[in-house]
Amino acid sequence: MSSEEQQVVTEEAPRAEKRSHKEIDENDEVVAAKTKKIEKDDKAENEVEEEEEDGEEEETGDNDESNTVIMTRVLIALLAIVALVSAQATTKPAAAAAPKPAAAAPKPAAAAPKPAAVAAGGVKCVQCASTKKGEENCFDSGDHLSKYTKPCNPLKEGAYKGKSAIGCRKIHQNIGDEKAIVRECAYSGENQDGQRKTGNSGIILFYYQCNETGAEPCNSVSSVSIVGSLLISFIARFLA
Structure with a gap:
């Protein structure tokens, strides 16, 4: 190797090493950034999970509270029903045991008027009938009735045989258009x-019966009584 080549190699070595270190640093930064991002994502995911858990816990707490309120209301309603049933069970026997008011005692029937005491000497009554010949004026009242006034002798026959008279009687008879009066x-x-x-x-027939209380027989009728009797007879015929 020439000196030039050796020099180039010598110069290139530090550069290569420098590039190598730079690449390593860059890779480390990328790894660190990715790691940081992963940690951030994990943190965010954990926060979401914690929020969801908190929401579930709150919802569970609300549900528990709602269930508690419902159970309390149901319990109160049951207690009210039990109290009502007990009150009714207590009241009914008391009402049944209460004695019924006694029926009012029937009022005694009005006593029939007792005949007045017969005057001394026996009962005397007017005894005539306007239907008999010679007694036609028995129909009218007046002094002429004195000739028909006689003592009432005890009966000689019939159901009341031997019974004395208790009073006097006057009978108005309406037979069609004919009217008559019998005194007895x-x-x-x-x-x-x-x-x-x-x-x-x-x-x-219209019956008038009375007790003799004076000297004059009570079956001697006044003119007013005759008019009233005739009026009654007319009304009876009109309604018949």
Whole structure:
């Protein structure tokens, strides 16, 4: 090898070595940069994973809290139902045990009016019938009825045989267009003031019964009573 070539080799050696070192440094920098990037990527990925884990933990915590609230409400509702059922079970027996109010005692029927005491000497009544010949004026009231006033003797036959009279009776008879009045003694029944009875063949009767309390028989009818009786008879015929 010539000296020139040796000189060139000698000069080139440091340069090659320098280039070699430079390439190594560049490679190291590239490797370091890649390593740094990888570390950065790993860090970012770890942060994302941590955030996801935190989110999952928060979501789990929210779910747990929500479940706790629901369970609490369900428990409160169950307790309220149990309390209500217990209250009803306690109230029903008490209501059943309460005694029913006793039925009101039936009111006693009004006692029938007792006949007034018969005057001394027995009952006297007007005894006539306007349908009988010679007694036509029995229909009207007035002093002429005194001639028909007689004591009421005990009955001699029938279901009330031997019974004394308890009062006087007056009967208004409506037979078609004909009207009549019968005055007689009463041996049974109660006081009446125009009790209406209907018979066969369109016969309508109105009963007036009274007790003798004075000297004049109570079946002697005043003119007002006669007018009232006739009015009742007219209404009865109109409605029949």
